[in-house]
Amino acid sequence: MVNLLRLPRRFIAQTSGYAMTETMMIAPLLIVLCGTLVETTLMMFQWNQTVKALQVGARRAAVSTPLTDISALTSYDSAVGQGDPVPMPGSSGTPRSVSCGAGADPCDTDALARLMNGSGLTGIQDIAPFIGPENIRVTYQESGLGYVGRPFGPVLTVTLEVRNLAFDLLLIDDLVPVNIPAHPVAITSEDLSDCEGTCS
Template sequence: MVEMTIVSTLLFALVLGFVDFGFAFFQWNAATKAVQVGARLASISDPIAPQISTAGPTATPGAPVAAGSFAYVCNGATSTCTCTGAYCVAGVWSAANFNRIYYGDDGVCGPVAGSRPGMCDFYSFLQPANVVVTYTATGLGYQTRAGGPVPTITVSLQNVPFHFFFLQGLMGFADITMPSMLSTVTGEDLKSTSP
């Protein structure tokens, strides 16, 4: 009976450890998908920093905006956009445009039939403070688009913890911060009405 108690305790901890690490792997995959979806939505939605539409003027319509003309970093933790580069305009944060990326079309976390999902629909533990969206002029332009820059958009996550249930409760295992992850895409039409 003593041997069974010792063995079952170890076996119990091992099985629950596998369950928790399996859940951590699920969280990693869900967060990765959320970043990919966020980058896609950011590329077809109005920018979080609306002043991007006038950043980096060009002499010829559709010509590339010089690389390094601007780099807007919009941080969900501070609800601000900061900018570096020659064509920076004071950063303005558009909460509505950020929410479209974070929540999707329905404005809530959780799937809603017939609406485009946002980042939190794919990873429910995600908080707005974990999201950073960067718009960078990298020397791209569209021949068929008369005006406006074509930024490279990077969506990344910061300070997202893995959540443990069994190991944390039974063994005092603390949450571990996920390594940073990001997804980078080229801006398309930057409109909220795009498909």
Template sequence: MNRPVLLRRLYADKSAASAVEFALVVPVMILFLLGIIDVGRFIWNTNEVEKAVQIGTRWAVATDIIPGDDNANGLKNYSYAINGGVPQGQVVPKSPVSGSSAFPGVVCTSTNAGAVTCTCKASCPFTTATTGDSFDTLVGRMNQIYAGIAPQNVQVDYDWSGLGYSGDPNGSDVDPLVTVTVKDVAFRPIFLAGIFNFGLPDLSYTLTMEDGEGSFSN
């Protein structure tokens, strides 16, 4: 049999066509399937983080105030009436008025080594040094909802709300707006064998401070 005849028969032979087509289509189908799974995981994890932020904020307003912890000169115990020049019974201002002290707001963050730092957004009269574990306890509560939240992913802001009054004998002189933000949480997709590491969206939630003391929140 001459060569042209062999070539014509080989060209006309379709016996392995299905196997070749299957080999070409399967990788695309697998990648498509993994992509669908990753979209579902991304949405699920985002919802978990959102719930963790809500639970964390509830925890933050119902348990110990973080800036200053239980320090006698910390935010929780500082008296604007005695030490801050704000007449008892009046709302603590956001900015100093007639030489009186004010509450400009505080932001608390942590490093991956666990060091917690609280910084006033302007000059404030109380200490912000954190000596307790209130921040770590907050992160631990959030981890019960989503374990991928690390201390460095969490930021807690205390902002002026106009609530509370100077000389309050039953708690902090200010009842700030407390905002818990979770940011830079990693998300590693299955797609492309996890080569790329995408981040979940930054999420935050705000509530008004309640008693600001205690160690548990429902």
């Protein structure tokens, strides 16, 4: 006859399934941990690629023909003459700026293409191919440097940033899309001209 009081003791004393039970408890945690490490690594890699691409793009934009009309930044009141120092920005309260690209007026298509693919030099997409022209925003802002009538354009602060660009991850972006921070990169412009054989 089976003693019902001994069954729980025998069940508790049985050790043949411990390893499987522990594995079933720990395995999901390990999978989540490994998945988190992979996703975080991909996220940091793409963010770093984006920052490096923006640095290259800002450098290229600082020595290239502007991607939009900047005439609003080169008009001064009648008291400022040719060759005079550029008035300090913000004489009206804030520095004037002009933007094009994502979230602003469209940029010049050819100039943006040169910025993206480099046209013989390193471009934004050479470093971060997942950045599209629709994700780039370029801003030209008064810097208060240079003089009125400077050849090849005024000295401006050129800022590049990304907009509406999501991380391309393995799993998380399908569940909850996460955008790459704008991370603006600013640089002081030099000669705002591509020249293309016209410079002497």
